Amino acid sequence: MNALRTALSRSRLPLLRSSAVITAKPITAAHRRPFASTTPAATATAAMSKLSADTVLEHVRNRRTYYGLTKSLGDLTPARVEEIVKESLKHVPSSFNSQSNRVVVLFGAHHDKLWDLTAETLRAIVPAEQWPSTEQRIAGFKAGAASVLFFEDDAVVRHMQEQFAIYADRFAPWAGHSSAMLQLVVWTALEAEGLGANLQHYNPLIDDKVRKEWEVPETWRLTAQLVVGARNGGPGAPGQEKTFKPFSETYKSYGA
Numbered sequence: 709m710n711a712l713r714t715a716l717s718r719s720r721l722p723l724l725r726s727s728a729v730i731t732a733k734p735i736t737a738a739h740r741r742p743f744a745s746t747t748p749a750a751t752a753t754a755a756m757s758k759l760s761a762d763t764v765l766e767h768v769r770n771r772r773t774y775y776g777l778t779k780s781l782g783d784l785t786p787a788r789v790e791e792i793v794k795e796s797l798k799h800v801p802s803s804f805n806s807q808s809n810r811v812v813v814l815f816g817a818h819h820d821k822l823w824d825l826t827a828e829t830l831r832a833i834v835p836a837e838q839w840p841s842t843e844q845r846i847a848g849f850k851a852g853a854a855s856v857l858f859f860e861d862d863a864v865v866r867h868m869q870e871q872f873a874i875y876a877d878r879f880a881p882w883a884g885h886s887s888a889m890l891q892l893v894v895w896t897a898l899e900a901e902g903l904g905a906n907l908q909h910y911n912p913l914i915d916d917k918v919r920k921e922w923e924v925p926e927t928w929r930l931t932a933q934l935v936v937g938a939r940n941g942g943p944g945a946p947g948q949e950k951t952f953k954p955f956s957e958t959y960k961s962y963g964a
């Protein structure tokens with residue numbers, strides 16, 4: 709792992725676009741900011757950034773899984789949902805700014821169709837005794853108002869692999885990371901506006917049907933489905949409180 713890191717850190721510089729190297733200016737004392745400053749402007753900036761971090765964290769905390777959903781979008785219009793998804797899609801980072809994320813949003817009858825074709829797919833493979841619970845679960849997703857389908861474009865991944873052979877085996881997981889970032893932002897943003905949502909993974913079972921139904925390009929690979937609607941009930945599975953591992957198990961810091 710360390711050897712890989714060393715190899716990557718050594719190899720990264722020559723791969724930077726030459727313009728980035730040419731325009732980079734040496735860091736001088738004037739460029740360096742002190743860690744703390746007592747100027748009024750610095751204090752105001754610090755106060756603002758504290759406030760804005762708290763706002764972000766509040767939304768991070770508030771994002772939950774809501775299974776009970778209705779066909780309403782609450783106070784939101786489909787156009788507002790699209791705006792939120794598109795802004796997220798545009799600004800979420802990707803490795804080397806490769807922009808591998810792709811999204812299809814399904815409203816109304818198209819959302820219903822997605823869950824009908826998912827039910828149809830599962831009906832053919834789920835054991836008969838499990839079908840009633842599966843059918844009920846899918847009906848719960850269909851009861852929502854919209855579905856956001858997340859894809860990774862494998863053509864972008866392949867292009868990056870060709871461009872930067874040294875990272876060839878990294879681009880697929882990095883595209884996955886970028887997709888996960890996008891999923892979290894969209895999920896968090898829609899819930900910040902009062903909607904509920906839950907994240908599903910019926911890929912790859914439904915990929916072919918989705919591709920055919922909504923003319924999805926061959927190279928787009930489905931990674932997740934976010935089901936969205938007005939909340940009908942509280943977060944999480946009924947009767948289950950969300951639990952948290954202690955930081956003593958999950959977190960370390962040094963030098964603070």
Ligand SMILES: Cc1cc2nc3c(=O)[nH]c(=O)nc-3n(C[C@H](O)[C@H](O)[C@H](O)COP(=O)(O)O)c2cc1C
Pocket residue numbers: 771772773774906907908909943944950
């Ligand atoms: C990568 C990932 C995959 C998930 N897959 C599913 C899924 O297929 N079906 C589902 O109902 N929830 C899925 N979830 C939701 C998690 O179960 C849920 O986020 C977790 O239990 C924490 O609950 P919360 O979302 O209310 O905070 C997934 C979440 C993540 C991050």
